Amino acid sequence: MAVENTGIADIDGAEAVAATATRYPVAPGVRLKVRSGPGTHYQLVRTLPLGASVPITCQKPGEWVTGTYGTTNLWDSIGSGQYVSDSYVKTGSDGYVAPRCA
Numbered sequence: 001m002a003v004e005n006t007g008i009a010d011i012d013g014a015e016a017v018a019a020t021a022t023r024y025p026v027a028p029g030v031r032l033k034v035r036s037g038p039g040t041h042y043q044l045v046r047t048l049p050l051g052a053s054v055p056i057t058c059q060k061p062g063e064w065v066t067g068t069y070g071t072t073n074l075w076d077s078i079g080s081g082q083y084v085s086d087s088y089v090k091t092g093s094d095g096y097v098a099p100r101c102a
Helices: 014-020
Strands: 023-025 033-035 044-047 053-055 058-067 070-079 082-085
Touching: 053 070, 058 082
Parallel strands: none
Antiparallel strands: 023 053, 033 044, 033 082, 058 070, 070 082
16 A cells, blocks of 8 residues: 655654554545534544545544445544544444554
C-alpha cells in the first residue's frame, strides 16, 4: 500500500505515530469528511480527496453511521483532533484494528 503525505500538522508526536501506523483505503468514490471528534455534530476539519488512505492511530466509539462498509459507531483517529467514521474505511474488520483512544 502506498504511503502518502497527508500534510497533517502535528503536536505531541502524533505525526510520528501516524507515519508508522498502518494505512487503510477510504471507500472508492468517497470524499470523506474529517471531524474534530467521533460524530457528525463535531466541527468539520477538512475533506479527504478521492482515493485517499488514512493512518489509524487509535479508535473510539461515537455516533452510529451507515456507510459503504456497513453501520458502526467506531471512529478512527487519523491525527490529532481528526476523526473519520470507520464505516467508510476498508479495514477488513467489523471491530477494532487499533488501540482504543484515550
